[in-house]
Structures are given as structure tokens and as C-alpha cells.
Amino acid sequence: MPQPDVSGVRQTDASLDEDVSAWQVALQQYDRAADKLDLGSAVRDVLRNPKREVTVHFPVQMDDGSTRVFTGFRVWHNVTRGPAKGGIRFHPRTDLAEVRALAMWMTWKCACVKIPYGGAKGGVTCDPKSLSARELERLTRRFTTEIADMIGPDSDIPAPDVNTNAQVMAWMMDTYSMHHGYSVTGVVTGKPVSIGGSEGRQEATGRGVVYTIQEAAKTIDLDLRNARVAVQGFGNVGEGAARFIAELGARVVAVSDSRGGAYNEDGLDLALVARHKQETGSVSGAPRTRPITNAELVEIDCDVLIPAAMEGVITERNARGVRAHIVAEGANGPTTPEADEVLRERGIMVIPDILCNAGGVTVSYFEWVQDREEFFWTIDEINARLRRVMVRAFEDVHRTAVEHDIDMRLAAYMLAVSRVAEATLTRGIYP
Structure with a gap:
């Protein structure tokens, strides 16, 4: 078999420079759009900063009887356009700066495709590959209790992300529901279809x-x-x-x-x-x-x-x-x-x-709507609705890029930031 043409390619994996955090990248991307939009200083500062950040340290009993303390995070960047929405990741390199950046990106993502959510993200610093299934379940359930005052179907709806899946969401939903005394299916999305998940969400x-x-x-x-x-x-x-x-x-x-x-x-x-x-x-x-x-x-x-x-x-x-x-x-x-x-x-x-990659949060939105209605759509309906959302969003971004002679990222950010800014100015500052 012919060898791939990789002449001149470095032999080490590409990764983010250690001195450049994801949060710095997110701010640079936001500032570029804010400059182009000529945002006023007040709204610019509001959108530049996360609304709420929580860091938790919590114990988990391991299979060998020992106890380990893990660190977890949940960040709301902005909830002006609707409830906070964003995944939960389990990864050894997860830290607050990364989660903060991911929450900001979720705000812009939801606005870019016009779904009524704000941006959030969460994570636990851990290597899930080193945990047994029972340890992973205990970690998930304890982390859920630690952030239970933030999440809910009307306030903040988690979903799967890196190294988490439908089973993790099932544990989160069950834990939250047990604390409320009844099933709250809409507290997470990306869960199994058997407990209120949506067809088509995984892919x-x-x-x-x-x-x-x-x-x-x-x-x-x-x-x-x-x-x-x-x-x-x-x-x-x-x-x-x-x-x-x-x-x-x-x-x-x-x-x-x-x-x-x-x-x-x-x-x-x-x-x-x-x-x-x-x-x-x-x-x-x-x-x-x-x-x-x-x-x-x-x-x-x-x-x-x-x-x-x-x-x-x-x-x-x-x-x-x-x-x-x-x-x-x-x-x-x-x-x-x-x-x-x-x-x-x-x-x-x-x-x-x-x-x-907004298809995931789009079908998460579909799942949330189906849970609230207690009426579920077919896979063909979901895929057709998803295609309409993604094609319309692409057309909006591409048209903006052509009209302003700018690249697609700046165009997407201009649309997203302007939509969140408009919502912020319309709602005003309380009190």
C-alpha cells in the first residue's frame, strides 16, 4: 500500500500551545467580531464575561475502598436568550479556563443557528479510561448533586461532550430526579431514547x-x-x-x-x-x-x-x-x-x-421540546428539521461573509454576537 504523502510534517501531535489557553482564543475571536460590529462598551463588557462560574471539589469512593477527591466545573456564559445549554466533559486536561471558553462558544453557537438557549459548559478533571463503570457512575452522580442548584429543565440543560455519553446523561437525569421525587426527563439531553431521549441525537x-x-x-x-x-x-x-x-x-x-x-x-x-x-x-x-x-x-x-x-x-x-x-x-x-x-x-x-458542529445542540433542542410536549417525532422528521436549520444557518453566514468580504468565522461571530447583543439591549439592565 502506498505511504501517505506527509513530507515535511512534524511527527508530534498538534495541540494548543501551552501558553495560549482556550479562553484567550475565545476572547480573541469575540473581540474581532465586537470590533467589526462596533459594539458599545457596556454591552461589549457584558458579553465578554461569564455570568456564573462554579468550581466544586467532591469525594468519590473507589472500588478498592479508597477515596479520591475530584474537581469539577460548571460555567454559564450568557443566558439572555434562554436557558443555559452545554455539555459535560470528563478529561484529564479539563480546567476552568477551558470550560469558560467552551461556555462562551456555546452562547455563539446557539445564537448562530437561532435556537433559544444561552451558553454553558461543564466538566470534571479526570481520566475516565482509568475508572471502572461503577466508579464512573459514582463520580457522575456525585458531580450531579454538586451542581444540582444550577441545572434544571428551565435553567440549565447539560448534554454529552468529550468522554461522556447517553449512559452518563441517564445517571445525571436519574440522580436529579431522585432528589425531586419524580422523573424530570428534560433536565438533560442526549439521554437514551428509552427514558425520553430523541431519535437521531447521537449522530x-x-x-x-x-x-x-x-x-x-x-x-x-x-x-x-x-x-x-x-x-x-x-x-x-x-x-x-x-x-x-x-x-x-x-x-x-x-x-x-x-x-x-x-x-x-x-x-x-x-x-x-x-x-x-x-x-x-x-x-x-x-x-x-x-x-x-x-x-x-x-x-x-x-x-x-x-x-x-x-x-x-x-x-x-x-x-x-x-x-x-x-x-x-x-x-x-x-x-x-x-x-x-x-x-x-x-x-x-x-x-x-x-x-x-451545531447539529448536536440543535437536536438537543429538539429533544428538550419533545420532552416538554411529551410528544416525540420520527427520525425522518428530526433529520429534515435538522437539515433545514443547518442549511439556513450556513446560508445566513455565507451571505454575510460575501456581503462584508470577510471570512466565514467572522461572519458567523458577527451574526451570533449581534443577536445576543440585541437581546441584551432589548431586555435592559435590572434593576
């Missing part, structure tokens, strides 16, 4: 990513049939995006996860790769593939690059090596502002995260 983010890629491809006359696609991250978002774009006839040539990647220039057998990951814990080493690092994947020769893992993987150091025509941000904050500038100069279209 919604990946499906939404592909809907935006389809629209972007039309604007640059890129035929997705047999287009070469590379996907960094093979979790819920990356695996789904890879599968859906392959169904359109694209050729997925590379995928990766935290342990490494797999490459085949003729196209990967995604079912075989998924089975290998299920059996071994990684896509690396899958049959009929060559190994590839995450750094190599970012700079591989392809038409569409989908960073769907963590933030800060496309930086000033590797942006000039990106060879895709479209970068579709399946992850939150995968591109630093310095890298953004390089990609703009090179004419590479970036579908920004607050638009590209």
Missing part, C-alpha cells in the same frame, strides 16, 4: 457537519463524489461525519483518535476500522491501513479536513501545511486565531465550529 453532530460541508462544497464547486476526506477524531462526531460523508460518495482516506491514526489512499473500510477500534480501543493498526499520527493527518493531502477531536490542533506552526480546500470544524475551537489568519491568506474555507 446529530456528525450529520450536521456533513450538511454544512455539502453547502460549502457548492460554493467552491467541489464535487464531493470521490473527494478525499481526512477526519481527526473517531468518536461520536468524527465517526458519524466520516460515515455520512462516505455515503455521499466521498473517499475517507484517513481517520485518527488519541492513540494514532489509520490511512489508505484508496479509501478506508469504515466498518472495519470501527470494529478494530471497538476491539482494541484505537483505529491505529486497523487492517488494510498504514499508521499515521495526528500531526500527519492535519497536513495530509485531501479535499476536506474534519478536525473532530479537541481544541487547538491547527496552530500557527502547522497551518501552512494544511492542504485541504475545506476545513470543517467538528470539534470546538480546533483552530487558533493565528492559524485562522494563515488559512485565510491561503484561501482555505473554514466552516467555523459555532456553525459546523
Whole structure:
């Protein structure tokens, strides 16, 4: 099998510079839009700062009888347009600055696609891969009690994020419900269908990513049939995006996860790769593939690059090596502002995260609505509604970019920030 063309690529995984936090990146992106909009100083300061931040330290009993203390966070960035909405992640590198940035991005994401939520995020600093299922359940339930005064179907609705899933949401919903004495299905989204979850929620983010890629491809006359696609991250978002774009006839040539990647220039057998990951814990080493690092994947020769893992993987150091025509941000904050500038100069279209990966929160909104109505939609209805939301949002952003001769990220931020600013000014300051 031919080796991938990765000449000149660094052999270490791309990651956010240690001296540049996700929060600094989020502020730079916001300030750029605020400058373009010429926001007044008062509303500018309101939108620049998180509304509420909670840090909790809580004990969890381990299987061996010992007790460990974990640190968790929940941040509301802005709730002017509706209840706070944002996922819960379990990751060793999770800290307050990261969660604060992710909460801000959620505010803009919800506004970008016009769903009536504000932005929130939460997380626990831990390595879930080192925990047993029972330990993970105890950690989840205790963390839920620690933030119980913040969350609720009318105030703050968590959802899955990195290293969390429908089962974690089920534990959160059950814990919250036990404290209230009755089932409160709408307190979280992304939960199992059997307890009030929505059809289509698990694959919604990946499906939404592909809907935006389809629209972007039309604007640059890129035929997705047999287009070469590379996907960094093979979790819920990356695996789904890879599968859906392959169904359109694209050729997925590379995928990766935290342990490494797999490459085949003729196209990967995604079912075989998924089975290998299920059996071994990684896509690396899958049959009929060559190994590839995450750094190599970012700079591989392809038409569409989908960073769907963590933030800060496309930086000033590797942006000039990106060879895709479209970068579709399946992850939150995968591109630093310095890298953004390089990609703009090179004419590479970036579908920004607050638009590209908004499919997940959109179907979370659908789930929340269905829970409140106690009336559930079919998968075809959900996918059709999701497509309408994503296509309309892409058209709004692209039209703004063309009208103002700006890049897609700035256009998305201008729309989102202006919508939140308008809501803030309309509501006024209390008292």
C-alpha cells in the first residue's frame, strides 16, 4: 500500500500551545467580531464575561475502598436568550479556563443557528479510561448533586461532550430526579431514547457537519463524489461525519483518535476500522491501513479536513501545511486565531465550529421540546428539521461573509454576537 504523502510534517501531535489557553482564543475571536460590529462598551463588557462560574471539589469512593477527591466545573456564559445549554466533559486536561471558553462558544453557537438557549459548559478533571463503570457512575452522580442548584429543565440543560455519553446523561437525569421525587426527563439531553431521549441525537453532530460541508462544497464547486476526506477524531462526531460523508460518495482516506491514526489512499473500510477500534480501543493498526499520527493527518493531502477531536490542533506552526480546500470544524475551537489568519491568506474555507458542529445542540433542542410536549417525532422528521436549520444557518453566514468580504468565522461571530447583543439591549439592565 502506498505511504501517505506527509513530507515535511512534524511527527508530534498538534495541540494548543501551552501558553495560549482556550479562553484567550475565545476572547480573541469575540473581540474581532465586537470590533467589526462596533459594539458599545457596556454591552461589549457584558458579553465578554461569564455570568456564573462554579468550581466544586467532591469525594468519590473507589472500588478498592479508597477515596479520591475530584474537581469539577460548571460555567454559564450568557443566558439572555434562554436557558443555559452545554455539555459535560470528563478529561484529564479539563480546567476552568477551558470550560469558560467552551461556555462562551456555546452562547455563539446557539445564537448562530437561532435556537433559544444561552451558553454553558461543564466538566470534571479526570481520566475516565482509568475508572471502572461503577466508579464512573459514582463520580457522575456525585458531580450531579454538586451542581444540582444550577441545572434544571428551565435553567440549565447539560448534554454529552468529550468522554461522556447517553449512559452518563441517564445517571445525571436519574440522580436529579431522585432528589425531586419524580422523573424530570428534560433536565438533560442526549439521554437514551428509552427514558425520553430523541431519535437521531447521537449522530446529530456528525450529520450536521456533513450538511454544512455539502453547502460549502457548492460554493467552491467541489464535487464531493470521490473527494478525499481526512477526519481527526473517531468518536461520536468524527465517526458519524466520516460515515455520512462516505455515503455521499466521498473517499475517507484517513481517520485518527488519541492513540494514532489509520490511512489508505484508496479509501478506508469504515466498518472495519470501527470494529478494530471497538476491539482494541484505537483505529491505529486497523487492517488494510498504514499508521499515521495526528500531526500527519492535519497536513495530509485531501479535499476536506474534519478536525473532530479537541481544541487547538491547527496552530500557527502547522497551518501552512494544511492542504485541504475545506476545513470543517467538528470539534470546538480546533483552530487558533493565528492559524485562522494563515488559512485565510491561503484561501482555505473554514466552516467555523459555532456553525459546523451545531447539529448536536440543535437536536438537543429538539429533544428538550419533545420532552416538554411529551410528544416525540420520527427520525425522518428530526433529520429534515435538522437539515433545514443547518442549511439556513450556513446560508445566513455565507451571505454575510460575501456581503462584508470577510471570512466565514467572522461572519458567523458577527451574526451570533449581534443577536445576543440585541437581546441584551432589548431586555435592559435590572434593576
